[in-house]
Each structure stands twice: as structure tokens, then as C-alpha cells.
Amino acid sequence: MDLLPVAPIETLRQRRSAKWRFHPSDVLPLPVAEMDFDLAPPIQAALRSAIERSDTGYPAPVPTLSDALAGFAGERWGWEIDPASVTAVADVGVGVVELLRVLARPGDPVVICPPVYPPFFDWVPEAGGRVHEVPLADGRLDLPGLERAFATHPAAFVLCNPHNPVGRVHTRDELTEVVRLATAHGVPIVSDEIHAPLVLPGATFTPILTVPGAAAVAVSLVSTSKAWNLAGLKCATIVTASPQMAALTDRLPPDTPWRIGHFGVLASVAAYTEGVPWLDQLLATLDARRALLGRLLAKRLPMVSWRPPDATFLAWLDCSAISAAPRDLFFEKGRVALEPGPRFGAQGSGHVRLNFGTSAEILEAAIDRMARATNGH
Ligand SMILES: Cc1ncc(COP(=O)(O)O)c(C=O)c1O
Incomplete structure (x- = not known):
């Protein structure tokens, strides 16, 4: 190639x-x-043709973006997404913060696993929560450490998979254990899967929502912004797979989908369908x-x-x-x-x-x- x-x-x-x-x-x-x-090239073409049409108005992510993501996730990872369970957000950061605003009361602990993408340390207090660190152990999730943290009933666990900066793709077994612990202690998982399309030869990505039992406790955030280099176009998605977790997205500010970028929707649809x-x-x-x-x-x-x-x-x-x-x-x-x-x-x-x-x-x-x-x- x-x-x-x-x-x-x-x-x-x-x-x-x-x-x-x-x-x-x-x-x-x-x-x-x-x-x-x-x-x-298909993204260049989609953006060029939008400019030629003077197509620079408000975004319309439903149904094109939801359908395109569902098609891509099914083909790529065997992950069946119901397009109706996809909520568009301006970026992954906005999605995590808005979800944490729903999940955490002021001062509630939220678990993260450093070393981790620096804004995780900012997003938690922005949403009113308090960071509770469970550091990686040898570059892997510290499952006993997470169990101890979950037993204190934090408001949420923000997972990074693949994990920035160490580049680790958590295994299906590790994620199965995380879901078991989260279910046992009633801890919602907010899984940042922005780097998922960038899993390199030799590794296999497991979307959290394909782990048995995860639908009831986890939400996933995915986006084209890293893999197709579209961060400036402001478009990402939250995916849920159960009525309990869909109830969280129902509580997001109603204008959330209006705050995304129209070019981000057009480029993301081109990425998922032709890219x-x-x-x-x-x-x-x-x-x-x-x-x-x-x-x-x-x-x-x-x-x-x-x-x-x-x-x-x-x-x-x-x-x-x-x-x-x-x-x-x-x-x-x-x-x-x-x-x-x-x-x-x-x-x-x-x-x-x-x-x-x-x-x-x-x-x-x-x-x-x-x-x-x-x-x-
Ligand atoms: C793990 C992780 N989450 C989120 C982001 C930022 O995403 P967004 O620009 O969609 O907020 C990045 C950017 O590098 C990242 O590495």
C-alpha cells in the first residue's frame, strides 16, 4: 500500500x-x-462542494451523521449502533463536560487514570467535580486500584481508550472487568474513544459498548477529529445503548446539537462513508x-x-x-x-x-x- x-x-x-x-x-x-x-480526498471534495454551494448554514446531523457513524462502527468493529442513540456535540471535551455536569454534584469525585490527556484534569472541575486519580500501573489500567476507588462511589469514571499518551488499547478482558466493577458499585463510565479509528496493525480495539453489560453503565464518545484531522471543524458524537444512559443525553442542554460545526458534520459523514x-x-x-x-x-x-x-x-x-x-x-x-x-x-x-x-x-x-x-x- x-x-x-x-x-x-x-x-x-x-x-x-x-x-x-x-x-x-x-x-x-x-x-x-x-x-x-x-x-x-473525499473530505476535501465534500468541503469544496459545500463552499461552491454557499452551504454554510446551521448543522443538520440527523440522520446523516448518525447513520454514517453507525455504518462505519458496524463495518470496522462489529459494533451495532442504533442511529437514534447518537447525540452530536461540538467536540469530545464538550461532550465529557456536559455529561459530567449531569452526573456529578459539586465536589463529587470523578475517577481518571493518569498519565492522561491533560484536559481531563480541567474537564472534571469545569463540571463541578473533583479529580480522583487512579494512575496506570505499568501503562495498564490498575484494576484493583479502580475497584478501591469505585467502592467510594465516585460520580463517574472517565476512561480513555485508546489511552493518550501511552497509546495503550485496553483489552476486552480489562474492559470486561471495568464494566463488572462499575456495575457492582454503580459507577457510570464515560469512555473517550476519540482515538479508536487510529488503532495500528497488531492491536484490536474493543468499543466499550460491545462489552456485555456495558450498555447499562457506559456511554461512548467518538469523533473523526483525530483520525481524519478535523479537530477545527467541531463535530463529535455521544453514543448510548440503554434507556438509562440515553436518559443522561436527554438531560444535556437542548441546544447542544446546534452548537456543532456544519462543516464538521459534512466532513465526518464523508470520512465515515468514503474515507x-x-x-x-x-x-x-x-x-x-x-x-x-x-x-x-x-x-x-x-x-x-x-x-x-x-x-x-x-x-x-x-x-x-x-x-x-x-x-x-x-x-x-x-x-x-x-x-x-x-x-x-x-x-x-x-x-x-x-x-x-x-x-x-x-x-x-x-x-x-x-x-x-x-x-x-
Ligand atoms: C483522548 C483525547 N480526548 C479528547 C481530545 C480532544 O478532542 P476534541 O477536540 O474533540 O475535544 C483529544 C485530543 O487530542 C484526546 O487525545
Whole structure:
């Protein structure tokens, strides 16, 4: 399969998105989770034809988006979604916060598993809750730790699957145990599955709602924004599979679906219905980049330890053998921007997160700069 091309860096630097605007032009940006590949052709066509029609009004996600998601999830994961159980939200962050507003009373604990996507630490207090940390153990869910936490009756558990930043895809057995514990202690699971389409060769994704018994305790959030690079278009979905959980989405602010992006709906429908061959090409490309990163690290930065991710275009690098503050070292001496590990929780000390959703050339240049920055360290 042909790998996806990436435009030259001068062209990438003309983008106006966060990744390409936050740093001076001598810095190679590999932090924020945007990819450098060109948009999938069917998405480009859908957006171009909308512009040509002056089709820039309010969004109409029902039934096109719900049907498209149901078709994709059924084909890809054997996950049968009832389109009527899909609620559109502006993005996954909005979806999690609005669900937590329904689930948590002021000050209620909400369980998360750091190191984890930094906004999880913000979304919980934004909704009035209090973060209760059950850190990953060796990069996996700490099931005994979750059992102890669930026994204190938190308002919810926000699960990240696949897990950003460690790239772990939780196994069916692990998720079955999480559902058993959540059911036993009456803890609703809010499962952030935004990275699900980005599961790489060698791993298998289990949608939480395909686990027996999960429908009564879990809701899932999915979106095209990571896999097809559509974050700026503002469109995601909440999926439920039981009347109990559908009652939660019934309590969301009634205007919620009006707050999504019309272009996000059009692009997401194109992604789910016509963007799968491109997605498969992307996964082959990311698989190759993951392998390249492994070779480059072994050769140029052997003090870095990492576990190649099962999913995503994000690598979680333990650089503690090099520096206690590796992000600053790589930024100041190497002019490479990476996400600082401590943003993902105290467990991220000595780590950085590197975005390999880019060209082989940019990846090679970044590792070269990082290796030179460590000279003398
Ligand atoms: C796990 C996870 N959830 C949510 C988001 C953000 O999604 P959205 O832009 O839809 O809020 C990201 C972005 O990288 C993420 O990694």
C-alpha cells in the first residue's frame, strides 16, 4: 500500500492551525495532536462542494451523521449502533463536560487514570467535580486500584481508550472487568474513544459498548477529529445503548446539537462513508513511522525508553535518563517542540510526548536535533 505523502515543511508552515502557529519558525513542532498529512480526498471534495454551494448554514446531523457513524462502527468493529442513540456535540471535551455536569454534584469525585490527556484534569472541575486519580500501573489500567476507588462511589469514571499518551488499547478482558466493577458499585463510565479509528496493525480495539453489560453503565464518545484531522471543524458524537444512559443525553442542554460545526458534520459523514481507504493508508503510514521512530531512537537516543503505542500517532518517551526537564532541553537546545510529560500528571515527570503523524524527513530531523541537544547530558 502506498504511504501518504506530506507537503514540504514550507507549505506546512503556511497552515494557520495551532500546531503551526504556536512556535517561532526555527522550531520543529511535534506537540499538539494534529497530523501533517493532506486531508482525505473525499473530505476535501465534500468541503469544496459545500463552499461552491454557499452551504454554510446551521448543522443538520440527523440522520446523516448518525447513520454514517453507525455504518462505519458496524463495518470496522462489529459494533451495532442504533442511529437514534447518537447525540452530536461540538467536540469530545464538550461532550465529557456536559455529561459530567449531569452526573456529578459539586465536589463529587470523578475517577481518571493518569498519565492522561491533560484536559481531563480541567474537564472534571469545569463540571463541578473533583479529580480522583487512579494512575496506570505499568501503562495498564490498575484494576484493583479502580475497584478501591469505585467502592467510594465516585460520580463517574472517565476512561480513555485508546489511552493518550501511552497509546495503550485496553483489552476486552480489562474492559470486561471495568464494566463488572462499575456495575457492582454503580459507577457510570464515560469512555473517550476519540482515538479508536487510529488503532495500528497488531492491536484490536474493543468499543466499550460491545462489552456485555456495558450498555447499562457506559456511554461512548467518538469523533473523526483525530483520525481524519478535523479537530477545527467541531463535530463529535455521544453514543448510548440503554434507556438509562440515553436518559443522561436527554438531560444535556437542548441546544447542544446546534452548537456543532456544519462543516464538521459534512466532513465526518464523508470520512465515515468514503474515507475508509484513506484511513487504511494512514494506518499503514503511521505503522511505518512508528517503526522508523523505533530505529531512530535506538540509534540516536538509546537512553530514551518507550513502548511503541498500539494506537495513535503519539509516542510517550521516558527521557529521565537524559534530563529531569527534557521538554525544555529539547526545545531550548534542539528547537523541537514536544508536549511536556508533567502536563499529563505527576507520573509524566521526565517524559515528553512526541507526535509522529508527519513525514519521515521531519521525524528524522527532529530526532537528529534532539540527539544533538543531549550532547553533554
Ligand atoms: C483522548 C483525547 N480526548 C479528547 C481530545 C480532544 O478532542 P476534541 O477536540 O474533540 O475535544 C483529544 C485530543 O487530542 C484526546 O487525545
